Amino acid sequence: MVKKRRKKTVNRKVTVQTQINQPKKLNIGHFFFSLGILLVILFTIADPNHLNGSKGAFLLVLGAVVGFLDVEKKESPYFLLAALGLIIASAAPVHVIGFLNIGIYLRAALLNTAIFLSLAVVMVSLKIIYRIYLESK
Known part of the structure; x- marks a missing residue:
């Protein structure tokens, strides 16, 4: 005699939230992040062997703006880990890759990205410390 197996049914409730006729919120921080990444790419392609002080300072200021405006509370740990x-990774010796000078461009891209993200990491870290301070009161 063969016993039939019964399938277990699981009741799951699924809630779907829709945004109908709600305008998208314009986030200026996303604009500055996109601008910073675009400038990192342009500075890398333009001259991979040199980044002058004014370009570096501009990337730092953009990074500070991104860290202050763009990263929200729930995104902070992921942003910090990725950044x-x-x-x-920008400290890796990728400049030794000699094939078509890819190593030089990769090193420049990583260093420019590190410059851009360094002040963003500082701003997000300070925001987290300030939130912890406020919650401990």
Whole structure:
């Protein structure tokens, strides 16, 4: 005699939230982040062997604006982890890759990205410390 197996049914409630006729919120921080990444790419392609002080300072200021405006509370740990990974990767000796000078461009791109993200990481870290201070009161 063969026993039939019964299938277990699981009741799951699914809630769907829709945004009908709600205008999209314009986030100026996303604009500055996109501008910063675009400038990192342009500075890397234009001259991979040199980044003058004014370009570096501009990337730093953009990074500070991104860190202050763009990163919200729930995104902060992910942003910090990803940014620190990129900053650590910028110390890798990728300039030794000699094939079509890819190493030089890769090193310049990573260093420019590290410059852009360094002040953003500082701003997000300060915001987290300030939130912890406010919650501890």
